[in-house]
Amino acid sequence: MADIGAHSGGGRVKNGHESLEASPGMTLAERLRQKLEGAIAAGHLEPGSRLDEQEIAQRFGVSRTPVREAFRLMAANNLVELRGRQGATVRSIKAQALIEMFQVMAELEGLCARLAARRVSLAWGAEIGKVHQQLVAAGETGDIDVFYDINQEFHEAIYEASRNTFLAEQTRKLRNQVAAYRRRVTRMPNRIADTVREHEAIMRAILAHDPERAHSAMRDHVNLLGDNLLDFLAAFE
Template sequence: MVRVPESQRVRDALENAVIDGRYRPGERLDPAQLEEEFGCSRTPIREALQALERSGLVQIRPKRGTYVTELSIPELAERFEVMAELEGMAARLSARRIERESLEELERALRECEKHAAADDADSYYYANASFHGIVYDSCGNEYLRQQAHALKRVLQPYRRLQLRVPDRMRRSLTEHRVIADAIAVGDAETAENAARDHVLVQVKEFSHMVRTWKQVTEPATSSK
């Protein structure tokens, strides 16, 4: 199991609770209650909630508290479409510019993905997956693109984690990663770009289906009134 900071552990658990419907759209999150639930101090709770606000999963309202955001599928789909283009561009440029050391790091990240997929460990797979994509961004040789890709990836993190719950998604994700890595390794920019773009776009369809199902079994919380 990959070791993560306390605030990240809390964030991951809260993401799962929101997406599972345990915390419903519009519901207020009580920091004191969360401290008791997770057995930690206020600091990691505050850091986790701030991270979730950046991803759009919660809203922090001054003097009122923190509330679960009601998900909008069209808005999320638009963000995924932009992410797909950024991923494709980064992969295309990386195929032309990646250094040997970074290529070796990409292979190591891919092997980590393989290990966690074989163990059916979705959380650890996600972190190895994030490392894989981060190496592609960092190897593109375009600082502005690198920054934008990392920023949007942080926003979409909870939703990209969610789609790994789709049956057989980890195995297919791993296959897609291999195509991207192989194309980058041989300098095939066109294949790398198309594979990276498609790798994200397929998540839009799977995620949208999951969120529609989620919304059917949850109702906005009365506590938002």
Template sequence: MESAIHTAAPPEAGRSRGSLAEDVCRRIADEIVLGQLAPGTRLDEVTLAARFAVSRTPVREALKQLAIMGLVETRPNRGSVVAALSVEQLNHMFEAIAELEAACARHAALRMSEADRAAMRQHHAEGRAAMQAGDIERYEAANVALHATIIRGCYNPVLIDMATSLRDRVSSFRRTQFRNLERMSESFEEHSVIVEAILAHDVITTYREMRSHLISARSATTRAAPAWGNAPATAAAPLPPDPLP
């Protein structure tokens, strides 16, 4: 099954192999999440390379990354195919990322450098401008940068690696929530509370608000993304009460 999206990609000349692979990966991931590539669809390297106007190398790298994200699987005699997805799988990933990012944020409230805090404020300001303009792409970029800055600000390499890896796996799903402009505004307000708590070195509020923010993102994402294979949608199990007093 071919995707419903047929917009040609920019030509390969002048772009690095890494950036080409990232672009192809993102575009295929978005089509999978939005249901434009159905579960079981074969992803042929030659066809995709022609469609995106790139060589097979960045396509091959993109498919490897999509497999790591759980969006693509390799089957004998068929090669890469779109994986079957379920609400339950996504809920499990969001439960994990809520706990991991909340822990990162709690440490960041005490460990961030002044440069980190300045970068966080800048990304939050960029999010405000994008939200006010209704610019989904700019808001998503600011959102990614803000969360990445907070994660790195925990200065715990194990937490950073785990949180970043899981964020990468759910990134395409998280983008779908901002198709609803009301959710963009809600997300910005949630960010405001988190940023304020971090700047005040308030570890308890930071932890709770980041955790709550990601629970809200989970709900918004599962409402916005239709690509859950043929499995019936199941309600997310509630997270246990937060462990802080």
């Protein structure tokens, strides 16, 4: 089985249990959720793979109870599938579902961009500009993981700039759902250069307070990414 949290600096401790990072005031179930969601988003847990209550409980040195509760919480975010009396599995998304999800995501991110263009303040404009500069720099060095993270920050900045916390949360969730698949596509040939160019168009529209252009630029950006992702998957399956 995939080694959960293998990347997060020495998760395993001497007693054989993986640590849940001392997080006072947080329940075990919540800490487990964070750990497991991270592992899913990072791709350490294969989509479709079964989540064994006992195994996970033993791995983290807790009882089944908080593990089960964590599963229920993750079902909230559509990251795991609960089939009654048949256990929990990491949600695996078929190509058809990905198409559908990107269609929705394009609309939601497009709305974020539209609202951001209408509402963005000078401070936020500067923030977005700064993140974009970092992205350009990361694109030049070619460090894909750094690029991926800053790309995320760019979108996050636009979510915030929309000043619609519900929309921001909804879009974030959707983004997390497809994260495991998205990450793979960053490595495609011209993806980095394209992304930088598309982001620039989005940013310019927002800073120019042009809602419709921001909307369509973001929509196109997300749709292009979706197309790339589907091409990528088609090549493997």
